[in-house]
Amino acid sequence: MKQYCVGIVGATGMVGQRFALLLSGHPWFQIKCLAASKRSAGKTYEEAVAGRWAMTEPIPESLKEMPVFDAVADMEKIASSVDFIFCAVDMKKDEIRALEEAYAKLECPVISNNSAHRGTPDVPMIIPEINPEHAKIIPAQRKRLGTKRGFIAVKSNCSLQSYVPALFPLSNEYGLEKALVCTYQAISGAGKTFERWPEILDNVIPYIGGEEEKSEQEPLKIWGRVEGDKIVNATSPKFTAQCLRVPVSDGHMAAVFASFENKPSKQQILDCWANFSGRPQALHLPSAPKQFLHYFVEDDMPQTKLNRNLEGGMAVSIGRLREDTQYDYKFVCLSHNTLRGAAGGAVLLAELLCAEGYLDK
Ligand SMILES: NC(=O)c1ccc[n+]([C@@H]2O[C@H](COP(=O)([O-])OP(=O)(O)OC[C@H]3O[C@@H](n4cnc5c(N)ncnc54)[C@H](OP(=O)(O)O)[C@@H]3O)[C@@H](O)[C@H]2O)c1
Numbered sequence: 001m002k003q004y005c006v007g008i009v010g011a012t013g014m015v016g017q018r019f020a021l022l023l024s025g026h027p028w029f030q031i032k033c034l035a036a037s038k039r040s041a042g043k044t045y046e047e048a049v050a051g052r053w054a055m056t057e058p059i060p061e062s063l064k065e066m067p068v069f070d071a072v073a074d075m076e077k078i079a080s081s082v083d084f085i086f087c088a089v090d091m092k093k094d095e096i097r098a099l100e101e102a103y104a105k106l107e108c109p110v111i112s113n114n115s116a117h118r119g120t121p122d123v124p125m126i127i128p129e130i131n132p133e134h135a136k137i138i139p140a141q142r143k144r145l146g147t148k149r150g151f152i153a154v155k156s157n158c159s160l161q162s163y164v165p166a167l168f169p170l171s172n173e174y175g176l177e178k179a180l181v182c183t184y185q186a187i188s189g190a191g192k193t194f195e196r197w198p199e200i201l202d203n204v205i206p207y208i209g210g211e212e213e214k215s216e217q218e219p220l221k222i223w224g225r226v227e228g229d230k231i232v233n234a235t236s237p238k239f240t241a242q243c244l245r246v247p248v249s250d251g252h253m254a255a256v257f258a259s260f261e262n263k264p265s266k267q268q269i270l271d272c273w274a275n276f277s278g279r280p281q282a283l284h285l286p287s288a289p290k291q292f293l294h295y296f297v298e299d300d301m302p303q304t305k306l307n308r309n310l311e312g313g314m315a316v317s318i319g320r321l322r323e324d325t326q327y328d329y330k331f332v333c334l335s336h337n338t339l340r341g342a343a344g345g346a347v348l349l350a351e352l353l354c355a356e357g358y359l360d361k
Contacts, residue, residue, distance in 0.1 A: 129278030158341030313339025
């Protein structure tokens with residue numbers, strides 16, 4: 001496989017730190033450039049993350065002395081020194097939209113964790129096992145941007161990375177009518193640790209700004225289809241969501257209730273999950289889990305602390321499948337929010353786009 005030089009924009013943040021770990025030693029991608037806000041610019045990476053390194057693994061030695069650039073002021077320098085960037089920044093949405101488009105227009109593709117472009121009709125929002133064919137929209141986006149190489153591709157919100165993978169294969173087989181989900185989301189999803197957010201200990205907060213809307217609407221883009229120069233959202237299945245912040249460091253769990261057009265048997269659901277795999281598995285992408293969906297038969301599984309790191313944090317854990325009194329079935333699922341739900345999902349997306357030629361130099 002070809003080697004690619006990559007940059008991390010937002011390298012000092014919670015997701016950026018995950019990127020730093022995942023990309024150090026990656027077989028295809030080599031970190032050439034780190035960038036963040038002007039507060040971090042001019043420091044070494046070690047200085048810039050001092051006192052806020054939130055990972056359990058140490059800062060990669062190879063990155064400690066790397067300079068941090070200003071993601072905005074140094075944009076041209078960054079764009080010209082890498083083949084593409086990963087982007088995870090905490091800025092206003094219109095600023096992020098402008099930043100990502102500016103990189104793309106400098107012919108530097110952007111693989112984004114941010115929500116700013118998820119609603120843009122010609123920006124693909126891809127979970128590589130689920131809707132890899134949405135990448136076909138990239139030529140239309142390049143045409144709009146007036147670029148040869150540059151484009152933006154995004155991953156979906158971390159809240160839905162557990163229940164969408166579990167529901168999608170069932171939907172294909174049995175026609176998912178509607179789903180109700182309650183999510184129990186980790187504090188790293190807010191860029192926080194227990195040290196930085198002691199108020200969350202012994203507490204549950206029943207509000208995460210914008211999260212319920214994303215959890216209900218983003219699946220419809222994933223279920224959507226490429227038509228001409230845009231992705232047309234699906235109008236069904238219907239999703240309703242409540243999202244709660246819970247005192248957990250990493251790992252988003254979801255309690256799911258689902259009804260189908262043709263109600264499957266319990267065994268058919270289990271078989272569907274066991275047999276499901278996608279393009280990343282077929283292409284043997286480096287970050288792809290061998291088995292994407294794992295079902296646990298024990299009554300008290302999956303558990304956030306025990307199972308979030310399954311297959312490097314890239315697999316989805318499912319359990320407690322049973323019939324429901326109001327919906328056809330209910331079950332729980334779990335995924336790691338900064339791995340599969342953020343940096344890991346973006347790295348897998350980049351691997352898919354490399355393997356399919358969208359990031360050719
Ligand atoms: N945490 C998750 O689980 C998760 C999951 C999925 C998606 N996301 C998304 O990923 C993005 C980053 O989230 P996070 O949790 O990593 O946030 P975070 O920990 O607050 O980090 C934010 C990053 O953005 C940089 N930044 C802030 N203002 C900037 C500016 N004006 N110009 C350039 N860089 C700037 C920061 O640099 P400084 O250090 O210099 O301030 C830092 O590197 C957000 O859009 C979030 O919605 C997060």
